[in-house]
Amino acid sequence: MTTQETRTKQGGRFPLVAACRPRQWTKNLLVFAAPLFAFRLDAAIWYHGLAAFVGFCAISSSIYLLNDCLDVEADRAHPSKCYRPIAAGRVSVPLALTTAGGLAIASLSFAAWVAPPLAGILLLYALIQVGYCLQLKRQPLLDLFCIASGFLLRAISGAVAAMLPVSPWFLLTVGMLALFLAIEKRKAELKIAQEQGVMTRRVLERYSLPLLLRLESLVAPSAFLSYALWAAGPALRGAPTSWMLLTVPFVLVGIFRYQLLSDPEEAQRRRRLAPERTSEKPEEILLGDRGIQLTVLSWILTTVAISLFHYSIR
Structure with a gap:
């Protein structure tokens, strides 16, 4: 650009x-x-x-x-x-x-x-x-x-x-996913700062890629498990129907896709084609990455279909 x-x-x-x-x-x-x-x-x-x-x-x-x-x-x-x-x-x-x-x-x-x-x-x-x-x-x-x-x-x-x-599982899922995005943001910022030799945030001096990777390895599975427990249905004070378990694969794919995009080597390859589309800016990935868009759209369509089916049989 x-x-x-x-x-x-x-x-x-x-x-x-x-x-x-x-x-x-x-x-x-x-x-x-x-x-x-x-x-x-x-x-x-x-x-x-x-x-x-x-x-x-x-x-x-x-x-x-x-x-x-x-x-x-x-x-x-x-x-x-x-x-x-x-x-x-x-x-x-x-x-x-x-x-x-x-x-x-x-x-x-x-x-x-x-x-x-x-x-x-x-x-x-x-x-x-x-x-x-x-x-x-x-x-x-x-x-x-x-x-x-x-x-x-x-x-x-x-x-x-x-x-x-x-639902408490809903809050926990959103919280864990939000922490995941925050960690990925700092990881991207730290990698860019190390490459260019300019620490644009003072807090980056207190982070390292190994530390952020350890935090990511804790938060990502926690987010997925929280969502899976919510999707299990009313028995666990979660979703209105356990049919929401059908959406679990989309959440897993979404997390995997985001981790792929935030991987330092993959991010460096993609930076030549779309320099703005990094995990430093989650909104740019949502607006620009076809894989994330298809995953989110598939989750929404499946959720709406389950919702309509749930109300039709009540």
Whole structure:
């Protein structure tokens, strides 16, 4: 990718919008996990899920703006982050901070109007992420839990907004998968930093690839087993039907595929074709990798089919 292409992708004609990182809003689709896992097709429930999605898009963008303002000097030393609108000087720090504040207020106000508990979840997310931006991202292991908490709170918000009961296996699955993504993100960042000789995150100095591989070997099977126990059905306070065991292979394939893409040697081979599609940016893999897309689509179609069959025989 040329410098001009990267610059266009990072800013385009609307640099302030690009600074809000709309491509990362795909993470907020997790708010729909609770209604989907509960096999609830009621329009009102999905309406509240949509409200949670909008709220998280606004609050997460405010955090991205704050983070980029705090990291502006470090981003300018990064090979790709230097093209972000704030680091590149296309959006001023005062404008970014003002926009961040406006988005946060709008998000919390909207959430409080839809469902007060949802506003509480968004506020908790904001507090954790502000702590992450200010200090926790420099603390090894704690930084991983902060990243994972964002995914977990997204999943919880969908249930809270729609007042749905949540299976403990569901929460454990989301939490473990979120930790898995956080570890893969740090692994990719560390590999790039070692190759280029520039530590763009201070916390990377406290990590090593062997350590991250050991953490991965603990979290990945834990995520898979948690999902399998949830899919086993009502007997284990899991899915509404044990037919969800049919989706277990898709989860396993998805984990395997992501591990393949995050493997240092494989990532180096693929970097020549798609430099942005690394586990450093999970949203880019979701949006760009055909294997992950097919796996997610197969899981969704199978889950919807099981849901419809489950309701047809009730």
